[in-house]
Amino acid sequence: NLNLVRSLTTLSFDERRSAFFTTQLLALLKLIDDNKIPPDAQGSWAGAMGNVQFMPTNVAAYGVDADGDGEIGLWDNKADIFASAANFLQKIGWHRGERWGREVTIPLNFEYQLANLNTKKTVNEWQSLGVRTATNEDLPDSTMKASLVLPMGYNGPAFLAYRNFHAILRWNRSILYALSVGHLSDRLAGTSALVAKPITEPSLSRDDIKFIQTSLNQLGFDTGEPDGISGPKTRGATRQYQRDTNLPIDGYVGYQLLQQLQAP
Secondary structure (H helix, E strand, C coil), X not given: CEEHHHHHHHHCCCCCCHHHHHHHHHHHHHHHHCCCCCCCCEECCCCCECCCCECHHXXXXXXXXXXXXXXXXXXXXXXXXXXXXXXXXXXXCCCXXXXXXXXXXXXXXXXXHHCXXXXXXXXXXXXXXXXXXXXXXXXCCCCCEEEEECCCCCCCCEEEECHHHHHHHHHCCCHHHHHHHHHHHHHHXXXXXXXXXXXXXXXXXXXXXXXHHHHHHHCCCCCCCCCCCCCHHHHHHHHHHHHHCCCCCCCCCCHHHHHHHHCC
């Protein structure tokens, strides 16, 4: 934990994102001036604070003083923490009473390019394409829209992601983060563990992903500036590479892709 005022003051002088961090610093100082958070509040190096890891502008916009003590206690006040998290989720599109998604199975001859967040089909349409529940039963009769997610590629687990999954992504853009939060909520509600097992392969380092991005760029598949983070642009470039090399088009940035790009 680092002192938030010091962290954001330092970052506000970083020319790359000075405007963003200056806005966060000013929001932080106002929260302190209004006695909403303590002057010595601590958080991440980037300014996120408390159990919910809100940036100062999010604390100002979504923080809730649930117990009425005048402060927004995101560190050790459970009432404020849960009320703030619930308020934020509601405002960014969470629909109460709906599930985030479900684990599914896909057939061997599946068109893997359909597995991306931009492709949305009804549950009934996914059923017609051969998608089934994790226990290989028919999906429920539903016109709810969903995307198919293959977090470890075509050999790994598969999930149908509903609109509440996209709400979690507005909190944190990581697909693995959203899947973890969704599955944890299911487990807390008493549902069973995942049926599929994760594939066994070495994890990629940030340098490995930079190598993949650089290699794809050199081959004409635009990943943007290599940064070691497997984001939407890198996954899109991976799909283009897989399409052109007759590989399963799942967009998975993993060890198999690294080996293919390292081969002479």
